[in-house]
Amino acid sequence: MADKCAKCEETRAPKSQRAHEIVAPAAADAIGAQVSATIDGKEIKVPIGTTILKAANELGVHIPTLCYHADLCIAGVCRVCVVEVEGQRTLQAACAYPITQPIKVHTHTAKVRRARRHILDLLLSEHYGECYACGRNNNCELQALAKEYGVDYFRFGHPDKPRFETDTSSYSVRRDMNKCVLCRRCVRTCIDLQEVGVLEVARRGAESKVVTFEDKPLADVVCINCGQCINRCPTGALTEKDFTDEVWAAIDDPTKHVVIQTAPSPRAGIGECFGLEPGHALTFEMNTAMRRMGFDKVFDTNFTADLTIIEEGTELLLRLYKALVEKDKSVALPQFTSCSPGWVKFIEHFYPEMLPNMSSAKSPQQMFGAVIKTYYAKKNNIDPKDIVCVSLMPCAAKKFECNRPEMCDSGFKDIDYGLTTRELGKMIAETGIYLPDMPKSDFDDPFGTATGSGVIFGATGGVMEAALRSVIELVMGIKVEDLFDHADITPIRGFEGMRIAELKIDKVGPVPDILKHLVPNWDWLKGATLKAGVAHGTANAKRVLDDIKAGGKFSECHFIEFMACPGGCLGGGGQPIPTSPEIRAKRAQAIYNEDAAYEVRKSHENPAVIELYEKFLTDGPCGHLSHKLLHTHYTPRGKFIG
């Protein structure tokens, strides 16, 4: 049936924590059967089982919603979307009502308007928060509904003091339950979409509250910091932990050399903070804006994305060599990517026994920090203690990552502050800059020239595509373009949750200089088929890991890319709100367009990377110094935290 919730069907979340699903009555599954609905006098034919909300959308009839979210199962709890269905005694929730026989619907009768107004008044009567001082001011669904329905006074009162303490324990997510309207989107996000299950509604009736296990602080439970719940919270109840004040303070401190690196995804999203349609990349406008804000240097994280490919790729080749040539049974394969800190914490909590499969390479963010406070500091004669490394990330988990105690290999905290796209948007606005109007300018040297391969890290499958581009050229000794038009490895692109692509290595080339000290030749790879997997969203990650354990098709992979967030980083927990499948697809398009525009599109051809190995990491990829600075280790955490 049309609206059968595929996510509900698929999810392996404990049943107790699933949202109630819409399943069509048995009589309705005659595939393709159509039924007519008349909404406010307009008629439409829809597949049986289509919800009133969807049918209304198709007709262009607006029905307000609050607990509904395009990415989530239907809850039907806020009741903001109620409409009148002829012949029904009570009002019906449009988001949850499947049309199974011809119906007539009225969306704004007196009863409906009064009910909506009452519901909003009720929500506001328990909502403690001041819009001026709220992270979601002007981007809040509750506020917007209050305006839309003409709320002019608090007819059922308004709280004058908070009921709950704000939970600021997590580096990534701040929870202020005084602003919570119990729409349960966060609960559904965490358990249905991400299958992590940190949040649940506890208690009953007026005592209901979204809680963690035993109502512990978020930092003390299995939260992976993905921030997906933030992106789907309609109010300011969930926000990222804000570090903009700290960053401003660093900028304003004349003794500090403040550098910022920007990841690929924020540039594809930040336009949305300035009212642009999704899918407008503002990479070079952003560079200008950040300089005007006072950042001393503006770098491109793509530089270390390329570096990651070299390090992670080399690590993979070494693992394969050990397994295939030295017949070392202890080598853990497939190798897992490690650039997504939400994913890292996920595996640490839920599959600690599989940590040996993780690449030891740090994420691009952390590699950059380590390189800045060593190589760059030395090269420019700056005392690393005076450098403040800021990173602009699409991600909430990066805030946690940069605060991991092990991320200090430069002798200092490698990254001082991680900012989300939203935070930077706010800072730019504070400077009085309208970003889309900024003149364009390039990134700063010495890392200036990045490659397209780094850019596509932002989309699911991007790391894998970048890695394959380099493998093809470094191992097979041919041009990617010989195999794939424009070097677009399209088989690995797309939004399916789990994918596998194969690359037959039917010929090998000479070992490039940079790897000569590691392997004598590639002959042992000749005739092999390299299998690469991709999974995005931890729900899919879970399926892939279980499949590996069960000896399924993913266990035959050599290398698997995992991203904690649905859609990859472009759907990260730090990206502009709202999010939806359409918005993420548009951001992905922006990223692939940018990739196509680069002159150099392969990580191993990045001249700055080559120079780094020539001048600094002289013992090569996976060599001694790179191990010290660019690689890390993991913490088996388990599910229970004392």
Next chain:
Amino acid sequence: MISSVDKTCPLTFASVDPDAALKAVVGKKRSEVLAEVAASGLKGRGGAGFPTSVKWNLAAAARGQEKFVICNADEGEPGTFKDRVILSDYADLVCAGMTAAAYAIGATRGIIYLRGEYTYLRPHLEDVLARRRGRSLLGPKILGKDGFDFDIEIRMGAGAYVCGEETALIESLEGNRGEPRNRPPFPVDTGFMSRPTAVNNVETLAWAACILANGAEWFKKHGTEKSTGLKLFSVSGDVERPGVYEFPLGITIAELLRHVGGENAKAAQIGGASGHCVPASQFERTIAFEDVPTGGSVIVFGPDRDMLEVAENFLEFFVEESCGQCTPCREGSRKLLEGVKMLRKGTCSMKYLRELCGLGQTMQLASKCGLGQSAPNALLSIVEHFKDDILGRTPQAV
């Protein structure tokens, strides 16, 4: 016919042979069983008064490899205790009704969802089930009939009133938080484990067995055209003889009160906390699905009762028992309770009272399940009928 179980008089149930019901069933085609129940006009005794035959027909027509019959023995409505009496004295009749339902809809598994507080009844019920298995009244090939396989298990409720709502009950059976589902789809299509499921009240099932044993015509001798048959009532409150009674549907409230010794009542709450509060001036109204409906609870208020206190008690119940998922019920019940407290203190303006009544109507219309839809009923009827009790209180210090 008129009796009080807590005294000694027997109920009609005592005169019906549960075995006769099943013997009649196995001699009939499914469609004939459904037709007999349809002819009786039996409506659900759990409160909503949904025609039992319609429910069974839908479940019979639904496709599914496996179907369920669930006996709703959660009996959580305040002032209701008739299902307890039926389960302790006439459990065989209930089981026969479930088995007949199973035959009619093609179910193979039955579940009795027993209220947590009735755990003491469980051993007795297990005995009944065991005995029935021994007599081929449960299990494979019931009474030797090929393809008629059905068994019943008992599952315990955990104390939430809302779990008596059929979809919340199913959620609870599946191990989830007991919260009502979005409807449609209904349990007859997508019930327990997403299988077609008929959920019926204890009493409904017992009457169904009686109907199959004695015939639809026998059942229709009592009651009104739209509310056929006899019904059990749990009578409590300011009456001389509280207890479980059997009356025909269509009885006037006045007559009922005469039988139980509650003639001088000021009001009667028919249908428990979620029902309506009927003032003495309307005691000539009848208890029937077409007039004042009830699941069987009658709570009588004597002349000295403070009706606002009554409303406060009911609303405290709903604030406590709302599952909390939907806004109108969760927040609305709380606002109504606060309002009643203000009224008691004399600090509620007429304007705000009107606002609260409007809110009550919104709750009736927009809540997700019957709990929130009926939570304001008591207050709204008290405001309508007992203006004098409510208004004119002087502000108090507290």
